[in-house]
Structure formats: C-alpha cells, structure tokens
Amino acid sequence: xxxxxxxxxxxxxxxxxxxxxxxxxxxPVKLIYEVxxxxxxxxNPIDLDAISTETLKKIIEWSNHHKQDEADSxxxxxxxxxxxxxxxxxxTFFNIKQExxxxxxxxxxxxxxxxxxxxxxKTVANMIKGKTPEEVRQTxxxxxxxxxxxxxxxxxxxxNQ
Amino acid sequence: MPFIGRDWRANGExxxxxxxxxxxxxKPISLSNSLTNLxxxxxxxxxxxxxxxxxxxxxxxxxxxxxxxxxLKEKLSELSGNAQRCLFQIIERMIDTALKTGDxxxxxxxxxxxxxxxxxxxxxxYYYIGSSQLWQQHIEKLTHMKEKxxxxxxxxxxxxxxxxxxxxxxxxxxxxxxxxxxxxxxxDIANVGMINSNLYRVTQELLLWRQLCLHHFGDETKNSNQAxxxxxxxxxFLRRQNKNMxxxxxxxxxxxxxxxxxRQYGLRDVYAEMIHQCQLCKYLYWQDADHPCxxxxxxxxxxxxxxxxxxxxLI
Numbered sequence: 386x387x388x389x390x391x392x393x394x395x396x397x398x399x400x401x402x403x404x405x406x407x408x409x410x411x412x413p414v415k416l417i418y419e420v421x422x423x424x425x426x427x428x429n430p431i432d433l434d435a436i437s438t439e440t441l442k443k444i445i446e447w448s449n450h451h452k453q454d455e456a457d458s459x460x461x462x463x464x465x466x467x468x469x470x471x472x473x474x475x476x477t478f479f480n481i482k483q484e485x486x487x488x489x490x491x492x493x494x495x496x497x498x499x500x501x502x503x504x505x506x507k508t509v510a511n512m513i514k515g516k517t518p519e520e521v522r523q524t525x526x527x528x529x530x531x532x533x534x535x536x537x538x539x540x541x542x543x544x545n546q
Numbered sequence: 547m548p549f550i551g552r553d554w555r556a557n558g559e560x561x562x563x564x565x566x567x568x569x570x571x572x573k574p575i576s577l578s579n580s581l582t583n584l585x586x587x588x589x590x591x592x593x594x595x596x597x598x599x600x601x602x603x604x605x606x607x608x609x610x611x612x613x614x615x616x617x618l619k620e621k622l623s624e625l626s627g628n629a630q631r632c633l634f635q636i637i638e639r640m641i642d643t644a645l646k647t648g649d650x651x652x653x654x655x656x657x658x659x660x661x662x663x664x665x666x667x668x669x670x671x672y673y674y675i676g677s678s679q680l681w682q683q684h685i686e687k688l689t690h691m692k693e694k695x696x697x698x699x700x701x702x703x704x705x706x707x708x709x710x711x712x713x714x715x716x717x718x719x720x721x722x723x724x725x726x727x728x729x730x731x732x733x734d735i736a737n738v739g740m741i742n743s744n745l746y747r748v749t750q751e752l753l754l755w756r757q758l759c760l761h762h763f764g765d766e767t768k769n770s771n772q773a774x775x776x777x778x779x780x781x782x783f784l785r786r787q788n789k790n791m792x793x794x795x796x797x798x799x800x801x802x803x804x805x806x807x808x809r810q811y812g813l814r815d816v817y818a819e820m821i822h823q824c825q826l827c828k829y830l831y832w833q834d835a836d837h838p839c840x841x842x843x844x845x846x847x848x849x850x851x852x853x854x855x856x857x858x859x860l861i
Contacts, residue, residue, distance in 0.1 A: 483714075484713075487713075487714070487717055487721075490717070490721050490724075490725075491717070491718065491721060494720070494721065494724075502724065503728075506721075506724045506725045506727070506728050507728050509714075509725045510725055510726075510728040510729050511649070513725075513729060513734060513737075513738060514729060514731075514734055515650070515652040515653060515734070516652065516737070517737060518737050518738070518740040518741045521737070521738065521741055522741055522742075525713060525714035525715070526713055526714075527713065527714055527715045527741055527742055527745075528715065528742070529741065529742060530742060530743050531740070531742065531743055531746070
C-alpha cells in the first residue's frame, strides 16, 4: 500500500513522484481524494502551484523521516513552548538557508502539515530568542522603518532562561 | 610514625578517560548523593551528578544554567573555594558548548557579567570566602571569558546575513504571528515589536499576550484547556482591578497583566530534563538515568526538583 505513488506538479513546472501515504497527509490532496472515488488514481498530476520543487523535496524528506511519528501521536497540547522539543535530526534538517526555512513554513501551512509548521516556527523563534532588536534586524536583514523617537531601550530580561 | 598511606605495594589509582581525551579520577557516584550524608559538599554532589559533562547535553543545559545563575546571584557568600572552582569548571564548559553550537551566547554573557559583578562587589571580602589572590585570579578569569565571547558574538551575527528572496519581513502576517507565538518570554516579544512597524502590529495583538499569560500564570492542572479557567494568579489580579473600575472582559490589557504578574510571581520555567529525587532513598539523579535504589521492591516514586530547590538542598 505504501508503494503507490502519485505525481504532483510544482510551481516551477517540475513533476515529482510521491508515496501516496505521504501525499494523503496534505490538505489539497486530501480534498481531491474526497471528491473523487478513492480507488481512482487521478490521471493528471495534482497541482501544488504555491510550492517550488526544491521546497517540496525537502518536505518529502521530512515526511519520510517522520513517518513513524504519525502512528504514535502524542498529546501535543502541553508541548506548546517546550524548547527542548526540537530533535537533533530536525535541527540538522533546518540548518539551511533562511529563505528555504521560510518557504518550508509557508508550504507547510498551505499543505496543512501542523508538525512541520511547528518545527519551522520554533527554529525561527530560537533564532530570535535572546537577541536585541538590532541583532534580529541584522540576522534577518529587516529594514527599520520606525522613527527614532519610538525606538526605546530594548528590554533585557534578567530572569530569562 | 609508620607510613600508613598507599605506597608502592598497594594497587595503583584508577583513572578513566573522558570524552575530551583527558584523564580523570572516577567519580564516586554512590557515595555523596544521599541527603542523609551530611558531609556531602556542593562540589561532591555536583561531581556525582556529573554536571560538568551534562552541560554538553542540550536537554540539561538550561537546567544547569538556571542552577548556576541562582548560585551566583544569591549564594556567592556561601560558596567555599572548592565549590567556586567547581563552578568555574562548569561555566568554562558551558562557554565551550555555547561557542560550539552558537546557541545561548547572550545567556552565557549574562552569567559571566553577573558573576564578575558579584565578585567585584564582594570586595572587601566581608562575605566572600577566599584570599585576595584568589579574588584576583577569579576576576582575571572572568574578564578573559568575557573578551572571548564578545569577539565570537560579533563574528557570528555578521555571517547570518544573506540576501534572501523571502525575507522575514515579507512573510505573510499569519506566519509571522505563528513564529512570534512560539517565543515564550515577553521581553523577546517586545523586542520583536521594536524592529519594524509591521512586526509592531503583530506583537500588539492581545490574543498573543493572553496566551502568554495563560502559559506562565495560568492554571497548572492539565485540564485547563478551556478559555474560562484562568487560575489563581490571573483571577486574583482581575478581581483587584475590578474593585477600582468596571472591567470589560473583552478589552483586558493582557500585555500589562503579563508584566505585572511577572514582577509578582516570576516566569514559569520548563526544562527538557530535570534532576529528580527518589522519595524513598532520597537519591538525586538525572531524569534519564537510573539509580541503585535499595528499596527496589516498592514502586518507584520520584519528584522532579526545580533549580531553586536544588540550590536550597545543596547549601
């Protein structure tokens, strides 16, 4: 059953083959399968036009690694902000260019993959944590458009972890 | 007087190899862990818990950092010379780990600065245990550490800059909101708000602060997923506000509540791995490890120990 593959088309014209098991976790694919009869594999590749090929490849890599996590779904409601939760594999996975991380976050939201979205956002949040506003601006190359009057002293907490 | 120590006829000493490649004496883990042994000093217990090596473990890092911070800020006058040496070892390891992974550098800078200030303020030695040479040595070591970290930090920030096509600023607002939601300290959120007018708008949303308040000061029981259960601290504060004026539940200023309650109660700290104490034999051990409990037949009951409680136990 896991051997079934379907084709998906990405925004830059690439066509990738994906395990059916993984593709069915994605919102757009789920919708299509609900509409069609579940035994009919669609003839044409499914269009995922908001996502580029490279991003989709990374997402498939992540999905392949986390296949077993879907089976034993732990209660995630308590782990909202637990910083120890990013596993070493995920850390290496997200050790990529910033723009790729952002593309993965947007794609994960589009596909409805909450786990991946959570990991991506936590990674970026860890990059922000503990930095002054100027340092965050440098890290992410964000222009400053606030008038000087509003830029008060950045808050440094003494009790931070 | 006959020589009663170990001479050439006795067995040699035992040495084990550490991960760094150096050699160290084996740590007697069994001895000094129980509370009933009143002669266990701070450095003994820290050695037995193998704190120096657990610093490289990312799950234990935050816990150890908190313990170190409490010891420095409040207990400096009660630390013996040996304990201070142990503390220095721990801090040096922490700095090495932080520099290797690139995480937590601001935290380490804060710790070293705090230590430096406390030691400087301890002159003239009314409540600092140690000679003036020791004091001098410590100050030098700390200054050296500060310099090392300052140098590295400047380099690291520069290398993160790259001309990305999707910049943080151009992310859809919902994504920016999701990212900011995962910051668990009000100071971080307020700093993000000072970056840019777009981000300022994102950080001003009350829902964000409400969630933060509920996380830190909300009801501790696991069933509190309902919106109406606010817990003692928040309800108490709201009630006090209510006496002054008519409170409109929809316009509660959660940002203000967060900072007021933070001053009052302090933030809730969550650690990936904590030190536990077995209730039966009073043994201290890390969450992941095991301990040789003499009462093995009975069901195991262990309590997690917060950093503060650990410090109280140690000193």
